[in-house]
Amino acid sequence: MSQFISVFDMLKIGVGPSSSHTLGPWRAAQQWIQKLKETNEFLLIEEVKVDLYGSLSLTGKGHATDLAVLLGLSGADPEYVPIESIDVIISDIQNKEQLFFNNERNIPFLKDSVKFNREFLPFHANGMTFRGYAQGEEISTETYYSIGGGFIVQEDDHLAEDIEINKQNFPFPINRATELEAYCERESLNISDIVYQNELVINSAEEIDKELHRIWNTMLECMYIGCHTQGTLPGGLNVKRRAFETHQKLIKDAEYTNQQEWITAIRGTEVKFREILKWVSCLALSVNEVNAALGRVVTAPTNGSAGVIPAVLMYYLVIENHDADFEHVKKFLLVAGEIGSIFKKNATISAAMGGCQAEIGVSSAMAAAALTELLGGTPSQCLVAAEIAMEHHLGLTCDPIGGLVQIPCIERNAMGAIKAINAAELALETNPKESKVPLDKVIDTMWETAKDMNRNYKETSEGGLAVTVRLADC
Numbered sequence: 001m002s003q004f005i006s007v008f009d010m011l012k013i014g015v016g017p018s019s020s021h022t023l024g025p026w027r028a029a030q031q032w033i034q035k036l037k038e039t040n041e042f043l044l045i046e047e048v049k050v051d052l053y054g055s056l057s058l059t060g061k062g063h064a065t066d067l068a069v070l071l072g073l074s075g076a077d078p079e080y081v082p083i084e085s086i087d088v089i090i091s092d093i094q095n096k097e098q099l100f101f102n103n104e105r106n107i108p109f110l111k112d113s114v115k116f117n118r119e120f121l122p123f124h125a126n127g128m129t130f131r132g133y134a135q136g137e138e139i140s141t142e143t144y145y146s147i148g149g150g151f152i153v154q155e156d157d158h159l160a161e162d163i164e165i166n167k168q169n170f171p172f173p174i175n176r177a178t179e180l181e182a183y184c185e186r187e188s189l190n191i192s193d194i195v196y197q198n199e200l201v202i203n204s205a206e207e208i209d210k211e212l213h214r215i216w217n218t219m220l221e222c223m224y225i226g227c228h229t230q231g232t233l234p235g236g237l238n239v240k241r242r243a244f245e246t247h248q249k250l251i252k253d254a255e256y257t258n259q260q261e262w263i264t265a266i267r268g269t270e271v272k273f274r275e276i277l278k279w280v281s282c283l284a285l286s287v288n289e290v291n292a293a294l295g296r297v298v299t300a301p302t303n304g305s306a307g308v309i310p311a312v313l314m315y316y317l318v319i320e321n322h323d324a325d326f327e328h329v330k331k332f333l334l335v336a337g338e339i340g341s342i343f344k345k346n347a348t349i350s351a352a353m354g355g356c357q358a359e360i361g362v363s364s365a366m367a368a369a370a371l372t373e374l375l376g377g378t379p380s381q382c383l384v385a386a387e388i389a390m391e392h393h394l395g396l397t398c399d400p401i402g403g404l405v406q407i408p409c410i411e412r413n414a415m416g417a418i419k420a421i422n423a424a425e426l427a428l429e430t431n432p433k434e435s436k437v438p439l440d441k442v443i444d445t446m447w448e449t450a451k452d453m454n455r456n457y458k459e460t461s462e463g464g465l466a467v468t469v470r471l472a473d474c
Helices: 019-038 065-074 083-096 177-187 191-199 205-227 243-251 259-267 273-292 308-320 326-346 360-374 379-391 409-428 439-452
Strands: 013-015 047-054 098-101 105-108 114-117 126-134 137-148 151-153 296-298
Touching: 013 019, 013 205, 019 065, 019 126, 019 137, 019 151, 047 065, 047 105, 065 083, 065 098, 065 114, 083 098, 177 191, 177 326, 177 379, 177 439, 191 326, 191 360, 205 243, 205 259, 205 273, 205 296, 205 308, 205 326, 243 259, 243 273, 259 308, 273 296, 273 308, 273 409, 308 326, 308 360, 308 409, 326 360, 326 379, 326 439, 360 379, 360 409, 379 409, 379 439
Parallel strands: 047 114
Antiparallel strands: 013 296, 047 126, 098 105, 126 137, 137 151
16 A cells, blocks of 8 residues: 655645744644544643654754744644734743633743753654643643654554555556656656546546645745845844845846736846856745745745745746746646655655755756656656756755754755756756666665765754854854
């Protein structure tokens, strides 16, 4: 049995700066509350405490994990909570030392109610335990693990709770890239067509289009905000936002009043080679600057790598095909989501488990495959593109300075986007039958590399740049 992972599982809307450290704990808090209600314990809870373990503890402050927990316990939803209200909710809890539990009733919540524990739980590097008390006694204890991309599990979760992949449920059950390629060849269909048929089993055509529109609009809004926001990022590194000035130089004196007019304006700008590189980099930076400022982004497949896919998709829309419409966006996102799911099933998309190869590497592979299909590549060439993109991210460590998703994370999105475009172009000139390295082998290699990687280089801020360049030095 294999787990079915929808495109909408891979591309989630949430609040930055981290899908593993922010969105995951946020969702875990919501899930715990749901369980309390199912067991009729919610109204009994008089006090709440939360323990964060491993990577969630070591880089939790920089990733706003403690704040995400507060937001989840307060009943706010990461997809819809007004960004401007986040500071208000947090300040209210901290100043009053009181939590409006699930937006229903007030309970005490002291400053030490969230505890950072350096120890790692054996099941996963991102562990957290929620404890509920009544009359001084602990009546509820639930441990969750944030496994990357906003996915959360408990140690005793079973695949039986997921949709079983079989011929009766899905026309094209997919676990490995070779299976996807075989379906495409047998049915004479593109990857996006295969993925779409599977999605139709659980969502209507109208629901799929509506959700993909919402995802793309969130990506577009994120890029727009990032390109039009000045200042420095929060957290203590005093990192200056760079997308604004780069965008000003590139857009020149173009006039526009909204996001759609903005795309038209970009299409009319100069398209020399250097300008193309600058545009792609600018758009990738813009997304992750918004992410670093606790803005709303789309995990693709994670928050830390959220800038790669929108930047590459915009490259196609404004450079390669001015006549592109939503159908092109739809195909791109369907392909990207499926490639990401294959990585998740057979390796990891969690930097705490695999380093940054699991985030930027996977996002670059997703974007490369999707771009290749839109540029007219065969399904086999799409898989070659994903393989090339990941192959040149193997071994990439996660070493955020100060535990913040800023240096080197933001720039890595720009590099991942450029590599994705390069990988697509190389794949289009490749005969897949002559390719020496299958995508599945690269995914297996990535997972073996992840297991061999020293723990210090897996989102702990205890190795690499995080050690050689200290927060105090900045």
